[in-house]
Amino acid sequence: MLATVRQLGAALRALIVLTVILGLIYPFAVWAVGQVAFKDQANGSLIHSNGQVVGSRLIGQEFDGPRWFHSRPSATGDTPYDAMNSYGSNLGPTNPDLVKMVKERKATVAKENGVPQSEVPPDAVTASGSGLDPHISPEYAAIQVNRVAEARGLSVEQVKQLVKDNTDNPSLGFLGEPGVNVVELNLALNQASGRG
Known part of the structure; x- marks a missing residue:
């Protein structure tokens, strides 16, 4: 039972970390590079x-x-x-x-x-x-x-x-x-x- 709770906790932490990195930080970084280096192309x-x-x-x-x-x-x-x-x-x-x-x-x-x-x-x-x-x-x-x-x-x-x-x-x-x-x-x- 304790092992299962530990695994669920690790999975939840991984979900939160990956969501922040891949769902927030990475898209913001791509958007920022586009706006700085390729503003015309990034905006259509x-x-x-x-x-x-x-x-x-x-x-x-x-x-x-x-x-x-x-x-x-x-x-x-x-x-x-x-x-x-x-x-x-x-x-x-x-x-x-x-x-x-x-x-x-x-x-x-x-x-x-x-x-x-x-x-x-x-x-x-x-x-x-x-x-x-x-x-x-x-x-x-x-x-x-x-x-x-x-x-x-x-x-x-x-x-x-x-x-x-x-x-x-x-x-x-x-x-x-x-x-x-x-x-x-x-x-x-x-x-x-x-x-x-």
């Missing part, structure tokens, strides 16, 4: 405009109309770029539904940007793995430049420079591909048009 990589949060550098948004650069398609269901509903489409390359969607999207993108379908890059017609990626390829941005410049009354050179300014290089200079953050690019467009 938020984008501000005129003192208001307008998005995140990590999550795409839907932009409609000729005045905006368009994001790649979202695979998050009925609400595009819904971070609470992130998933890939899980449709394989031979799936008839995906083939049909890609053909329709390719025709739409080519028509709205006045380019042949052969110039439409893959990211213009397919969603990213998460369905939330805010980046498009420089090639997809390039076919949208003329449409956006005309709709906004900006020169093509101005819009090309905005694309260049909002193009992220590969991580560490060699990991991945360059990408254009559409959320930041459209915010820069608004500022260049005197609307930011």
Whole structure:
């Protein structure tokens, strides 16, 4: 009986010590390091405009109309770029539904940007793995430049420079591909048009 009480006491002390260490001290230490060393990332990589949060550098948004650069398609269901509903489409390359969607999207993108379908890059017609990626390829941005410049009354050179300014290089200079953050690019467009 005494041995059982002693074991229960040791187990209770271990529970209390581990709860304090793993439930309080460790999470607080991780939070504190995040706030000191990686404040922007720890708080969601938020984008501000005129003192208001307008998005995140990590999550795409839907932009409609000729005045905006368009994001790649979202695979998050009925609400595009819904971070609470992130998933890939899980449709394989031979799936008839995906083939049909890609053909329709390719025709739409080519028509709205006045380019042949052969110039439409893959990211213009397919969603990213998460369905939330805010980046498009420089090639997809390039076919949208003329449409956006005309709709906004900006020169093509101005819009090309905005694309260049909002193009992220590969991580560490060699990991991945360059990408254009559409959320930041459209915010820069608004500022260049005197609307930011």
